[in-house]
Every structure is written in structure tokens, then in C-alpha cells.
Amino acid sequence: MFAYYLRLGWKSLRRHPALTGLIMLAVGLGVGVAMTLFSVHYTMSLDPIPHKSDQLYAVRIDSWSPEEPYNDERPEEPPWQLTYRDAMALLESDVPLRQTAMFKSVFSVNDDAGEIKPFFVVSRMAQRDFFGMFEVPFLYGGPWNASADVNPEQVVVLSKETNDKVFGGEDSVGQLLKLGDDYFTVTGVIDEWQPLIKYYDLNNSPMGDTEDLFMPISITPTMELSNDGNTNCWKREDINTYEDRLASECIWLQFWAELPTSEMRARYQDWLAAYVNEQKKLGRLERPMNNRLDDVNAWMEVNEVVPEDLSALLGLAFLFLAVCLFNAVGLLLARFLAKAPVVALRRAVGASKRAIFSQHLIEVALIGVGGGLVGILFALLGLAGLRGLVSYLDQVAVLNWTLSGIAIGIAVIATLLAGIYPTWRICRVAPSSQLKTQ
Incomplete structure (x- = not known):
């Protein structure tokens, strides 16, 4: 019918x-x-990464002013980012499976031969673990060696678009890329990688493009890199040198840790608590302890992606x-x-x-x-x-x-x-x- x-x-x-x-x-x-x-x-x-979103955690500690919360509308929330000194200290933990501190900076690509017109690129400064944590696909080569995370090395991973623009899309591993007046050795070229939501850094826009370059954050002090993201400070400080900036209470770095098990997360929370208590004894981190581990979906909610x-x-x-x-x-x-x-x-x-x-x-x-x-x-x-x-x-x-x-x-x-x-x-x-x- x-x-x-x-x-x-x-x-x-x-x-x-x-x-x-x-x-x-x-x-x-x-x-x-x-x-x-x-x-x-x-x-x-x-x-954005369903098979792993409950294993990746944005790490936060409350390093803001003891007189007022970071966000007046949401006073229960600690700051979105970390100070440089806290981020470097957290990298000393051996609890996470992988971890990375990161920020983004801007460079100028130059060509000694004059065949390519100079242009600006945005670089993600991070640890080698970044690529494994966020499952970044490689077209050629791979990440830099682990030693570059400890001892500054002028190495770089290119996006596919940058590699196409500078090296014509060929395998450029081992080639030199001139950034400003410095030369960097290419260790890898990533394939097309554009998460729908740029969940690993939601500071400026959740739909921003992925970076043009990726470089070890260890070169930051020696090259005195600028931050192309958000920088927030809660008190006046005498910042006359780059070392003063790194030692300041300004927050400008993101931090992620890969914690696959509940036992690992509990251990890491204990490690964070011990670190904060140690800093309190030194006169820092005067606000009540408020450490946060937000998985990917919770982090998107905190940042009101929708x-x-x-x-x-x-x-x-x-x-x-x-x-x-x-x-x-x-x-x-x-x-x-x-x-x-x-x-x-x-x-x-x-x-x-x-x-x-x-x-x-x-x-x-x-x-x-x-x-x-x-x-x-x-x-x-x-x-x-x-x-x-x-x-x-x-x-x-x-x-x-x-x-x-x-x-x-x-x-x-x-x-x-x-x-x-x-x-x-x-x-x-x-x-x-x-x-x-x-």
C-alpha cells in the first residue's frame, strides 16, 4: 500500500x-x-580530536594578583596562560607522557639570492612533543631531535604551504631557511594540517590558521623572540632587558600535557600542588591554590568557542x-x-x-x-x-x-x-x- x-x-x-x-x-x-x-x-x-581529547590537558595555575581575580565575570577561573618561569618549571615534571610549553612569534623569510620576495611568517615555538601530542602529519622528515629542546639549535619544521613557497614543494629536509639574519636547518615538512578548531591555542581566534613554521622554544632567550599572541600583566615591573621579561609575572605561554590515565592525572595534580606550595614559600602565587587540568572539550567550553x-x-x-x-x-x-x-x-x-x-x-x-x-x-x-x-x-x-x-x-x-x-x-x-x- x-x-x-x-x-x-x-x-x-x-x-x-x-x-x-x-x-x-x-x-x-x-x-x-x-x-x-x-x-x-x-x-x-x-x-577536534575525538580519540584523544580526554588525554590532552591544558594546564593552568593561578599566578594572578592576590588582590583581584584574572576574570571579574568568572572569578573562579585561573588565568588562561602561564608565565615563562612557571612554564619552564613545569617542563621539569616527568609525570606526563608528553608535554609542551608554547607561544607564537613572527619572523621574516629572506633569500640571499633574491629569487623570493621577503615575507612574514608566524612560527609556533614549542617542544618536540607538540607533534606527537597533536598528531601533526609529516610529508618529509620529522621533528627536531630531543636535544634541541634542551640546548638551543637553529632548526625548523615547515608547513606545506611555506615549503611550497620557498622550496617549490620539494623535499627540503637539510636545506637552510633564512629568517631575518639567521639560518635555520629544515628537519621536516608537515602535510596539510588544519583542525576545524585551533584548540591548542584559542587566544586570538578558535578558527585561526595553523602556523607557517614550528621551532624549538629553547631558542627564545638567546634570540630574544617577541610574542605574537596575548600578553597580560597584573603589576608594574621594571622590565629593562629581555631577561627581566622572562622573569616577570606576565603571562604569555600556553602549556599542554598528555595524561592518558586517571592515575597519571592524579600524580600530576599532586606534582602541580607541590610546585605551587614551593613557590608560595618564595613569596609568589599568593592567590588560593587553583590548579586546573582542562581536557580538549572542557578547554573549548572555558574559552567559549561556541x-x-x-x-x-x-x-x-x-x-x-x-x-x-x-x-x-x-x-x-x-x-x-x-x-x-x-x-x-x-x-x-x-x-x-x-x-x-x-x-x-x-x-x-x-x-x-x-x-x-x-x-x-x-x-x-x-x-x-x-x-x-x-x-x-x-x-x-x-x-x-x-x-x-x-x-x-x-x-x-x-x-x-x-x-x-x-x-x-x-x-x-x-x-x-x-x-x-x-
């Missing part, structure tokens, strides 16, 4: 194309607006969908009541209310599928508009096959709900009243 009802529904839709198209347009407009915002919300909420405004807009979008469905109810009611004589005739020759109800619901489902397809078109237009207005949404303002399926599912379910009342009304039409008028 399903195939029969499907055939009847299809014929009915073709019989009144204008009204059918109007209903699909109403449903599609609502679904399109809702899916535009739902797609962005959904993609930004995805776990802003409350977006959630509010998503709610409004679904309210707009409800308004569109309310209009669809009226159009469906008009469509079905126009068929009252035909329904009365079918009832008179033996069709049951259940059969009439089933047939009209299948017809409504077909309208829902059409509305979903129209909604996908509207959503694609809406997402293209968002990408044009906000460039950093390029990675998340997309509609994949999963989201397209969700769009059609929402359209069908919503249209079925909207079609229940019109279908119920047409089933209650008395055959005798319609046949007498004919």
Missing part, C-alpha cells in the same frame, strides 16, 4: 504545482535559515522555522480541503479514515523532502554569505552530507508535524455533505 499511496501523493503534488511549490518554499526558507546557523554551531561544537550569541541566534532561527511551519499548516489545510469532494467519493466507495490519513501523511512527507532540498539551497546561500562576511568562518560555515541529511530529516519531521492537523481535518469531512453539494 505504501507504493500506492506514494504514487497518489506524487500525482496530487503535480496536480497543483503552484500551491505545492509555495508550501515547499515556506518550509525550505525556514529550514534554510535554521540550518545555516545550525551548521556553524554543529561544526564549532565538534570534538559563543552564547550564536546559541541565541540558533534559537531564533528555529523560532523562524516554527513561523514558516505555521504558514505551511494554513497552506496544507487549504490544499487538502480543496480535495474534499475527492476524499468524500473515496470514503463513499469504501476507503477507511486510516487509509485517507496515511495517504495524506505520505503526501506531506513528499512535500517535506522537497522543502528539505529547497532548504539546503537556502542554507548553501546563507553559509556562502557568512563566509563572505566573516573570513575566519571558512572552515566551519560549510554544509556536508551529514548536515544535508539532517536538513532533509528536519524538514520531513517538521512538515509531518505541521500536516497532522490538516490531515485530521480532511479525514473528518462527512462524505454525505460533500456528495450532496456535487
Whole structure:
């Protein structure tokens, strides 16, 4: 019977194309607006490294002013970053499987031969463990040797884009790259790597591009590198030299630790507590102890990767969908009541209310599928508009096959709900009243 009802529904839709198209347009407009915002919300909420997100932890200690919290609106939260001295001290722990302190800096790529026009690049200063922790894929070579994390070595890992630009995409391992007036030996070239959310550093934008270069953080003091990220200080200090900057209470480094087991996490919490207590004895870290280990998803929540405004807009979008469905109810009611004589005739020759109800619901489902397809078109237009207005949404303002399926599912379910009342009304039409008028 399903195939029969499907055939009847299809014929009915073709019989009144204008009204059918109007209903699909109403449903599609609502679904399109809702899916535009739902797609962005959904993609930004995805776990960026699902098989490992509960093993990677952003490490924080409260080194802020004893007089006031770091964040007045969220006073329970310690600062987002660490001081240089604390980050270097935490690297002394042997508890984590892997760990890295990091920040980003800017360099100028130069070419002695003059074949390449100088350009600026952003480098991620980190430990060798960075690549293993965040599963960075390599195209050529690999990370620098572990010795470079202890003794400063002028080595560098290139992004694929930088390697293409400087070395024409060839295997550049062992080649020299001139940054400013210094030369760095290439140890590796990473393959395409662009997490949807740049979860390892959420300071400036959760959708920022990955860095152009990766270099050992150990060269920071000798090269007196600048920080291209956020730097926050809570007190006035005499900072006349780079050594003064490194010894200051300003926070500007991120720190991550890989802790695969609960036992390892407990041991690391104990290690952090011992370190903080030791610093308190030295007159530092005067605030109450507030050490935090936030896994990837918790870290994204702390940094509000999915802003409350977006959630509010998503709610409004679904309210707009409800308004569109309310209009669809009226159009469906008009469509079905126009068929009252035909329904009365079918009832008179033996069709049951259940059969009439089933047939009209299948017809409504077909309208829902059409509305979903129209909604996908509207959503694609809406997402293209968002990408044009906000460039950093390029990675998340997309509609994949999963989201397209969700769009059609929402359209069908919503249209079925909207079609229940019109279908119920047409089933209650008395055959005798319609046949007498004919």
C-alpha cells in the first residue's frame, strides 16, 4: 500500500504545482535559515580530536594578583596562560607522557639570492612533543631531535604551504631557511594540517590558521623572540632587558600535557600542588591554590568557542522555522480541503479514515523532502554569505552530507508535524455533505 499511496501523493503534488511549490518554499526558507546557523554551531561544537581529547590537558595555575581575580565575570577561573618561569618549571615534571610549553612569534623569510620576495611568517615555538601530542602529519622528515629542546639549535619544521613557497614543494629536509639574519636547518615538512578548531591555542581566534613554521622554544632567550599572541600583566615591573621579561609575572605561554590515565592525572595534580606550595614559600602565587587540568572539550567550553550569541541566534532561527511551519499548516489545510469532494467519493466507495490519513501523511512527507532540498539551497546561500562576511568562518560555515541529511530529516519531521492537523481535518469531512453539494 505504501507504493500506492506514494504514487497518489506524487500525482496530487503535480496536480497543483503552484500551491505545492509555495508550501515547499515556506518550509525550505525556514529550514534554510535554521540550518545555516545550525551548521556553524554543529561544526564549532565538534570534538577536534575525538580519540584523544580526554588525554590532552591544558594546564593552568593561578599566578594572578592576590588582590583581584584574572576574570571579574568568572572569578573562579585561573588565568588562561602561564608565565615563562612557571612554564619552564613545569617542563621539569616527568609525570606526563608528553608535554609542551608554547607561544607564537613572527619572523621574516629572506633569500640571499633574491629569487623570493621577503615575507612574514608566524612560527609556533614549542617542544618536540607538540607533534606527537597533536598528531601533526609529516610529508618529509620529522621533528627536531630531543636535544634541541634542551640546548638551543637553529632548526625548523615547515608547513606545506611555506615549503611550497620557498622550496617549490620539494623535499627540503637539510636545506637552510633564512629568517631575518639567521639560518635555520629544515628537519621536516608537515602535510596539510588544519583542525576545524585551533584548540591548542584559542587566544586570538578558535578558527585561526595553523602556523607557517614550528621551532624549538629553547631558542627564545638567546634570540630574544617577541610574542605574537596575548600578553597580560597584573603589576608594574621594571622590565629593562629581555631577561627581566622572562622573569616577570606576565603571562604569555600556553602549556599542554598528555595524561592518558586517571592515575597519571592524579600524580600530576599532586606534582602541580607541590610546585605551587614551593613557590608560595618564595613569596609568589599568593592567590588560593587553583590548579586546573582542562581536557580538549572542557578547554573549548572555558574559552567559549561556541559563543552564547550564536546559541541565541540558533534559537531564533528555529523560532523562524516554527513561523514558516505555521504558514505551511494554513497552506496544507487549504490544499487538502480543496480535495474534499475527492476524499468524500473515496470514503463513499469504501476507503477507511486510516487509509485517507496515511495517504495524506505520505503526501506531506513528499512535500517535506522537497522543502528539505529547497532548504539546503537556502542554507548553501546563507553559509556562502557568512563566509563572505566573516573570513575566519571558512572552515566551519560549510554544509556536508551529514548536515544535508539532517536538513532533509528536519524538514520531513517538521512538515509531518505541521500536516497532522490538516490531515485530521480532511479525514473528518462527512462524505454525505460533500456528495450532496456535487
